[in-house]
Amino acid sequence: MITIHAQYQSRFREITRVPAETFELEHPLVSELAARITGKYGPTMHALLMDSDGENLNTRGTLYLNSRGERVYIEDPLHDGDTIYFMVGIAGG
Amino acid sequence: MQSRLLHVNLTTGELRVEELPHALFERWIGGSGINNWIMWEHFLKHDIHCDPRSPDNIFVFGVGPLAGTGSGSGIKGRITFKSPCYGIFGDSAAGGKFPYMVRFAGFDHIAITGKAPRPVYLYLCDGYADIRDATHLWGKNTAETHTGLNTELGDYPSHVHTLTIGQAGEHQVGIAAVVSDASRIHARGGGGCVMGSKNLKAIAVQGSGGVRVANPAGMLKWSREFRASIDKNEAIYGFKRRGTLGAVEMYQHIGSHFWRNNQGNMFRGDEIRSDNWVKKFHKYSEVCSADCFIACDGRYKIDGSESEKAKKYVGETFRRPEYLTTGSAAGALDIRDWAEVAHWGKVTNDYGIDNQDLSCAISFIMEVHQHGLLSERDIGELFGHAQSLEWGNMEDIETLMADIVFRRNLFGELFHDGPYWGALRYSQRTGRNFMKYSIYGKGGASFTEEMRPFPTWMNNMAVASRGADHLKGIGLIEKFQRRDLSKRYFNGRLEAADLSTPVLKGACTALVENQVALINSYGVCLFHWMLDPAGYAPEEHYGRAFAAVTGIDRTPAELMRDGERICNLEKAFNSRLGLRREHDTICERWMFEPTTEGMYPGRVAADMFETVLDEYYEWRGWERESGLQTASRLESLGLGDVAEVLAADGALARG
Amino acid sequence: MPRTPQTEMVTGTVWYQPGDDIPDVDQKLYALQNQCTDCNVCEVACSLVHSPDGIVNPLLARLKVNHAPQVGKRASAHGLGFVADICHHCGNPPPCAEVCPADAFYYDPKTNVAVIAQDKCIGCMECVPGCPFDVIFVAPDGELLKCDLCGGEPACVEACATRPEMNNAGKQYNRAPVLFHADSATYRAVLQDKPEARDEVGMMQAMLEKGMVSSAA
Numbered sequence: 001m002i003t004i005h006a007q008y009q010s011r012f013r014e015i016t017r018v019p020a021e022t023f024e025l026e027h028p029l030v031s032e033l034a035a036r037i038t039g040k041y042g043p044t045m046h047a048l049l050m051d052s053d054g055e056n057l058n059t060r061g062t063l064y065l066n067s068r069g070e071r072v073y074i075e076d077p078l079h080d081g082d083t084i085y086f087m088v089g090i091a092g093g
Numbered sequence: 094m095q096s097r098l099l100h101v102n103l104t105t106g107e108l109r110v111e112e113l114p115h116a117l118f119e120r121w122i123g124g125s126g127i128n129n130w131i132m133w134e135h136f137l138k139h140d141i142h143c144d145p146r147s148p149d150n151i152f153v154f155g156v157g158p159l160a161g162t163g164s165g166s167g168i169k170g171r172i173t174f175k176s177p178c179y180g181i182f183g184d185s186a187a188g189g190k191f192p193y194m195v196r197f198a199g200f201d202h203i204a205i206t207g208k209a210p211r212p213v214y215l216y217l218c219d220g221y222a223d224i225r226d227a228t229h230l231w232g233k234n235t236a237e238t239h240t241g242l243n244t245e246l247g248d249y250p251s252h253v254h255t256l257t258i259g260q261a262g263e264h265q266v267g268i269a270a271v272v273s274d275a276s277r278i279h280a281r282g283g284g285g286c287v288m289g290s291k292n293l294k295a296i297a298v299q300g301s302g303g304v305r306v307a308n309p310a311g312m313l314k315w316s317r318e319f320r321a322s323i324d325k326n327e328a329i330y331g332f333k334r335r336g337t338l339g340a341v342e343m344y345q346h347i348g349s350h351f352w353r354n355n356q357g358n359m360f361r362g363d364e365i366r367s368d369n370w371v372k373k374f375h376k377y378s379e380v381c382s383a384d385c386f387i388a389c390d391g392r393y394k395i396d397g398s399e400s401e402k403a404k405k406y407v408g409e410t411f412r413r414p415e416y417l418t419t420g421s422a423a424g425a426l427d428i429r430d431w432a433e434v435a436h437w438g439k440v441t442n443d444y445g446i447d448n449q450d451l452s453c454a455i456s457f458i459m460e461v462h463q464h465g466l467l468s469e470r471d472i473g474e475l476f477g478h479a480q481s482l483e484w485g486n487m488e489d490i491e492t493l494m495a496d497i498v499f500r501r502n503l504f505g506e507l508f509h510d511g512p513y514w515g516a517l518r519y520s521q522r523t524g525r526n527f528m529k530y531s532i533y534g535k536g537g538a539s540f541t542e543e544m545r546p547f548p549t550w551m552n553n554m555a556v557a558s559r560g561a562d563h564l565k566g567i568g569l570i571e572k573f574q575r576r577d578l579s580k581r582y583f584n585g586r587l588e589a590a591d592l593s594t595p596v597l598k599g600a601c602t603a604l605v606e607n608q609v610a611l612i613n614s615y616g617v618c619l620f621h622w623m624l625d626p627a628g629y630a631p632e633e634h635y636g637r638a639f640a641a642v643t644g645i646d647r648t649p650a651e652l653m654r655d656g657e658r659i660c661n662l663e664k665a666f667n668s669r670l671g672l673r674r675e676h677d678t679i680c681e682r683w684m685f686e687p688t689t690e691g692m693y694p695g696r697v698a699a700d701m702f703e704t705v706l707d708e709y710y711e712w713r714g715w716e717r718e719s720g721l722q723t724a725s726r727l728e729s730l731g732l733g734d735v736a737e738v739l740a741a742d743g744a745l746a747r748g
Numbered sequence: 749m750p751r752t753p754q755t756e757m758v759t760g761t762v763w764y765q766p767g768d769d770i771p772d773v774d775q776k777l778y779a780l781q782n783q784c785t786d787c788n789v790c791e792v793a794c795s796l797v798h799s800p801d802g803i804v805n806p807l808l809a810r811l812k813v814n815h816a817p818q819v820g821k822r823a824s825a826h827g828l829g830f831v832a833d834i835c836h837h838c839g840n841p842p843p844c845a846e847v848c849p850a851d852a853f854y855y856d857p858k859t860n861v862a863v864i865a866q867d868k869c870i871g872c873m874e875c876v877p878g879c880p881f882d883v884i885f886v887a888p889d890g891e892l893l894k895c896d897l898c899g900g901e902p903a904c905v906e907a908c909a910t911r912p913e914m915n916n917a918g919k920q921y922n923r924a925p926v927l928f929h930a931d932s933a934t935y936r937a938v939l940q941d942k943p944e945a946r947d948e949v950g951m952m953q954a955m956l957e958k959g960m961v962s963s964a965a
Contacts, residue, residue, distance in 0.1 A: 009342040010368050011331030047327040060625045061328025063343060063573050069692040071574035071590070085346055088331050088339040089573045090624070091563065092416030092542070162804050163792045165907065190788075197805065250888060251807065301888040303805030309796055316793070317906060380787035386907075388785035 002028050002080040006037065012086040015045050028078040030057070049086070063089035094118045094158060094643040095305060096201040098131070099222055101215060103291050104148055104207030108222050113201070118643055120731065122614035123201070124157025125184065126659040128173035131155075131204050133662055136175075137738065141669050145177035145283070146265055146290040148208035154195070154256065154296065155202040157616020158642050159635070161193035162306050163316050165323075165386035166635070167618030168193050170256075170273060176282040177290070178267030178450065178510040179536030179560040182666045183282030186564075186613065188382030189273030191254040197300030209292040214242070217298040219250065227294035234443040235259040239275035242297045250301035259445030261498045262289035267510030268450040268497075272442060276412055277381055280447040281538070282559055283510075311641035319621075319629065319638075320386050326625055329387060333378060335371050336389045337416035342368055344416075344542075348691010349572075351424040351541040353463075353484055354456035355532050355682055358543035358691045362429030364400065365419075370431050373399045375413065387621060393435055402487075403432035414438040420541035421452035426459070427485040440491065444498045450511035453532050453539035455493045457512045458504065459484055460530050471523075475504040513537025513680075529681045534561025536676075544683050546693035547572055548598040548701045549589075552709055555677045555702070556602060558663035565609055566602040569623065592693070595701035599709030607656030608632060614659060615639060632656070658730045664715075664722060665735050668744040674720035677706060716746035723748035770855045773837035777811075777895070777902060784830040786813050793907035797898060808887050810835065810895040811904055832904070835883045835895035837861060844894065847878035856899060863896040 007020045025032050034057065038046040051058045056074045064072050065085045072084060096113040113127070121127045135151045143149040153173040160168040170192030176183030195201070199220040214227040230238050238257040246253045254274055261269035262285030269285030270278050279285075288294075306312045323329055331339055344350050345366045348358040360366040374395075380388040391413035397404045414422070414431075418438040422428040428437065441448045458475070461467055462482040472480055476496065481489050496505040507522070508515030516531035533539045534554030538561040544551045549568030557565040570578045570589045579589035579597065582604055589597035611631040612619050615638075622629055629635065632652040640646045647655065667676075679698060687695045710717050714726035723746050727736040739745040791806035791813065799808065806812075814833045838844075845853035845862045852868035855861065864875075869892055875884045876892070885893040895902075 009346070010335070010339050011328065013368075014331075044327070052325055058328070059573075059575060059577055060326050061332065065347070065574075065692075069347065069592070071576070073576060087343040087346060088328060089343065089569075090332060090337055090339040090416075091567070091569060091572065092337045092340055092420060161792060163789070163796045163907070165789050197807075301805070301807050303795065303799075303803035303808065306796065306802040306804060309799060309802035312802075313793070313796060313903070320907070378785050380785045383786075383788040384792050385787045386789060388787045390785075 001026060002078065004033055004078055005081075005083040006033070007083060007085045009085065009087045011048065011088050012045075015041055015048065025078070028080070030072050030076050030078060030084075031074050033078065033084065034074065061089050063087045094123075094307075094645070096123075096158075097199060098202040098204060099200050099217070101203065101205045101222070101224070102207045103205060103209040103213065103224065103293060106209075106224055108224070110200075110220075110222075115643075115645075118158065119645055120655075121659065122157070122611060122639070122655055123643075124155050124160075124169075124616040125171045125173070125186075125610065125613035126655075126662075127202060127614070128153045128155040128171050128184065129659060129662045129666070131202060132173050132175075133666060133735075135204070135206070136666075136669070141175075141666075143175070145175045145180065145183075145287060148206065148291065150175050150177075150206075150287055150290070152205040152284065152287045152291065152293070153202065154205075155616075156192040156195055157614055158201075159638055160616035161196055161304050161384050162312055162638075162642050163384065164312070164617060164638050165316050165320055165384060166621045166638075167385040167387070168382040168616060169613070169618055170195070170279075171613060171616075172256075172271055172279050172284045174282070174284055174287045176536070176560065177265070177286045178283040178514070179538055181536045181560060181670055181672060182558045182663050183284065183287075184559050184663075185271070185279035185281040185284055187271070187273040187277040187279040188618065189254065189277040190252075190383050191256055191273045191296075191298065192616070193304075193383050194251065194254040194298045194300050196304045197251070197302050198298045199300065199302050203296070205291065205293065207291065212292050212294050214295040214297055215293065216246070217296070217300070219300055219302055230294050231263060232260070235272035235445045236275045236443050238295055239272075242295060246297060246299065249299070251299045253297055253299055255295050255297050257295040257445070258285040258288045258293075259443055259498075261285055261444045261446040263294075264498065264500050264509075265289045266446060266498060266500060267514070268447045268454075270441075270445045270447050272445050276442070278442055278445070278447075280449070281562065283447075285445045306642050307644040308641040312638065315634075315638045315641055319634070322625070322629060323386050323621065329624060332389055332620075332624060333387060334375065334391070335368065336391060336413055338368065338370050338413070338419065340416045341366065341370075341419060346692065348546070348688065348693060349543045351420055351532075351543055353427050354425060354453070354460040354530065355541075355543065356460065358688060360423050360429075361427065362423075364431060365423045365429050365434070370413070374431055374435065379412070381412075382618065385618065387624075389620065395432055395435070400430055400432055402430040406432050406436050409436065409439065411435065411439040411442070417541060418448055421448040425452035425456040425541045426490055428487060428490070429485055433487045436487070437490070440494065444494070446494075446498060449541055450539055451494065451497060452541060453512040454497060454508040454515050455490060457516055457527075457531050458482060458493070458508070461527055464530075466525075466527070475502065475507075477502045511537055512539050532680050532682055534679045534683075536560030538562065543688065543691065544679070545688045545698055546592060546691070546696040548592070548595050548698075548705050549601050551679065551683065551698045551702060552599055552602045552705045554683070555679050555706065556709060558660070558667060561679070564619065566606045567609060567619070567623065568598075568601060568605070570601050570605075571598060595704040595708070597708075598701070598705045599707065600712045602705075602709050603712035606660050607653050610656040610659040611635065611652060614655075654730065658732060661713075661722060661727065661730055661732060662735060664713075665727075665732075665739055665744075668721055668739055669742050671744075672720075674706075674710075674718065677720060716748065719746055721746035770840045771860055772839045773860045773897070775859070775900070776837040777834045777897070777905065779832040779834050784813060784832055786815070786830045788813065789907040790832060790904035793903040797903040808893065809904075810885065810893045811883070812885060833881070833883050834904075835897075836881050837895075837897070838880075844875040844879050844884055847874045849874065856896060859897050859900045861897045862894070864892055864894050866891060 098111045100109040139149045169186040173184045198217045212227040212231040235257045243253045270280040271284045374393040377392040379390045381390040394410040395406045397407040422434040422437040507518045513533040549571040553566035554561040574590045576590045608631045632649040636652045724736040791809035794809040811834045850870045853862045
């Protein structure tokens with residue numbers, strides 16, 4: 001079991017209604033964290049968090065970083081105590 | 094493809110319409126690509142080293158073939174000119190409904206030379222054009238000018254749409270901008286100064302004609318598929334409501350803001366570093382241009398309840414301050430109240446001036462003052478009176494803005510070409526070296542975002558043809574660490590998405606510059622693609638729309654080559670002006686001072702800068718030592734004629 | 749410019765003759781006030797779909813974005829907003845057809861929509877003031893333009909940037925349609941479901957009250 005913290009910004013926070021929360025995961029996998037979040041927050045979160053085939057994390061207009069500033073992908077392992085930041089990915093113009 | 098170019102000589106008053114050959118679209122796509130060619134040809138007959146404020150400079154307006162064809166991908170008009178503040182290639186884009194009304198009036202490009210003997214505006218209507226007196230409009234800001242023209246010209250055969258300059262352009266402020274429909278701004282490079290130097294106050298257009306599409310059924314089909322693709326992208330909904338302000342929280346987290354002249358990279362102040370704009374100010378969603386499926390703009394109208402400082406601005410209404418308005422106000426100048434950020438956005442729009450260079454000119458002098466380097470006497474000399482230079486003080490900031498817009502004191506005179514030239518002139522004048530406090534990239538242009546942890550962005554700032562800017566090379570593969578795009582464009586390799594290595598960063602700039610050149614030449618908005626770079630690539634999906642509109646069918650590889658050709662003409666223009674590798678440079682702070690905060694502390698550009706620049710030149714096929722193009726590469730792009738001109742100017746590398 | 753008959757691009761079918769007993773239009777257009785963003789895509793798409801020559805021109809559209817809609821009960825308190833002026837597909841025969849002295853109106857068998865047959869129209873323009881909603885438009889060359897619902901798949905609805913599908917059950921507030929094509933019972937149900945959602949501000953407030961938007965900074 002590992003502990004992972006999730007922090008939500010912007011559009012993600014509109015869906016979750018909370019800025020942050022903590023999950024206890026059985027396996028240190030991004031896929032499990034994603035399944036827990038989409039299971040909790042439903043189809044709108046699923047559409048935002050996952051891509052259209054439902055198997056990978058959505059890369060369109062999103063940015064998911066761990067505490068070391070690295071982007072996480074579905075195949076990446078998680079480390080106990082890590083924080084994953086769920087953010088929108090947009091730049092100015 | 095049927096298209097018309099209006100030639101305007103303001104000195105003689107001569108107006109001439111030229112039918113543009115279809116072959117020009119095959120070579121240059123349209124929009125930005127054709128604008129560049131018009132300017133290139135102009136400076137084969139006129140001195141390219143002329144003062145950009147002289148009648149010999151050219152001001153080109155263009156709108157690409159996809160604009161207003163039902164593509165739903167927005168519309169951007171493009172202005173192209175020799176930049177008065179940077180002295181190099183200048184161009185800038187903006188939405189508004191002006192660009193597509195120009196098409197409905199029967200024109201796609203306008204090329205303006207000379208100088209009118211008194212203030213004038215250019216009027217276009219259904220294939221007709223004339224030059225009209227604008228003395229009664231001189232002195233007005235852009236909003237007043239737009240309203241004045243609407244009243245004067247009435248509603249028939251359509252609403253009036255305008256490009257206008259404000260007081261900044263009238264005073265030939267180097268960083269003056271051109272405003273489209275009083276609400277969208279062509280900010281970069283000083284296009285407003287060029288118009289002002291020609292006594293051209295505005296261009297007004299009415300039109301009832303249409304735009305012809307070669308394959309209407311094909312265009313409708315494309316448009317429906319595009320809309321369905323946007324439909325499926327959940328992130329678009331956040332973008333519709335908050336526009337680029339979605340970057341505020343994200344940049345706050347990674348440390349990508351530009352705080353107090355980039356002394357830091359995170360905003361201070363609880364209100365300003367969150368999404369609270371959406372909650373408290375957003376009243377209404379609006380579109381920036383026309384023909385757009387996203388409609389990401391918004392409108393505010395202050396009622397005074399939003400914050401204490403908002404009480405000063407009750408009744409003020411304008412468009413949402415986007416990220417760079419926020420980056421310049423809350424970042425560079427440390428304004429911590431959203432009502433004041435909004436007000437900054439409105440005032441810079443009304444004056445018609447670039448908020449990037451303006452904010453960095455002000456933040457430069459504020460930082461110099463912060464370090465105790467300005468005596469009372471220095472301040473008196475600069476401003477003509479005692480002047481408070483307090484960070485985040487809106488009153489001080491508005492005073493300094495007006496100093497530059499009206500060039501009404503030494504500060505205004507020194508800094509109206511931006512922070513680089515201002516710092517240089519002030520250093521030369523005083524014999525003291527202030528350059529380390531001046532933030533700039535190529536051409537002396539500045540940009541209110543943190544660069545140092547992002548090697549592709551750093552490279553963009555050093556090589557962008559129009560001066561430091563991210564909108565030529567947009568380093569999103571790196572900033573959003575998009576492994577999928579890195580793999581897709583670079584044969585399965587991941588380094589383009591890895592912030593810790595210089596590898597594939599220069600390559601990324603070269604690749605994306607070609608794609609951006611296509612978007613700018615199609616005449617549509619960058620954001621539909623930027624939000625989903627894997628979904629709708631400019632060289633693939635948009636290429637099909639281009640074929641439906643123009644009848645010009647291209648493969649993705651051919652379109653990437655077209656984009657590369659367009660970029661190489663911009664480069665050639667700068668090479669003719671004498672730009673070499675040493676001009677692809679950035680300021681001291683970005684190069685040598687490490688970041689102190691944010692997710693990536695301790696970063697400097699110097700660690701990777703030269704390696705990335707070498708790689709950029711390699712991918713471009715340009716000579717490493719000089720940065721110059723080679724005849725063989727130019728010939729491979731069908732630019733043998735350009736190579737000959739460069740050779741005659743001594744601006745061609747061997748090979 | 750010579751115009752080919754309007755059926756060709758849009759429906760490809762032959763229309764009924766006047767005098768036949770025609771039922772009312774079942775699925776009409778609706779436009780919510782003060783959520784329209786004035787993006788113009790509806791006008792652009794309408795002109796393109798009706799132009800066999802491939803001309804895009806909002807002045808040839810059969811709907812128009814109204815920049816100053818009359819303030820009604822659903823207007824935004826801030827006085828900001830646009831609405832698309834659309835044909836309301838009045839009960840058949842509609843007022844526009846009733847005032848026509850040249851019997852120039854036909855009815856599309858698929859949708860029962862009244863449409864102007866340009867070859868019969870004499871350009872008297874009686875239908876323009878005859879329309880109680882001012883949605884018969886006059887093209888620059890004098891042609892009278894009336895919405896024909898595109899044979900049942902209105903291009904404007906499809907083009908509308910602000911989510912026009914009625915199948916938006918379960919989606920969040922920002923999917924509320926601006927332009928949509930529905931039977932009147934469904935339309936009323938949508939409005940009753942979210943009576944406060946009549947403008948952007950109202951929807952925001954409803955969301956906040958229902959806790960669907962977080963106010964956390």
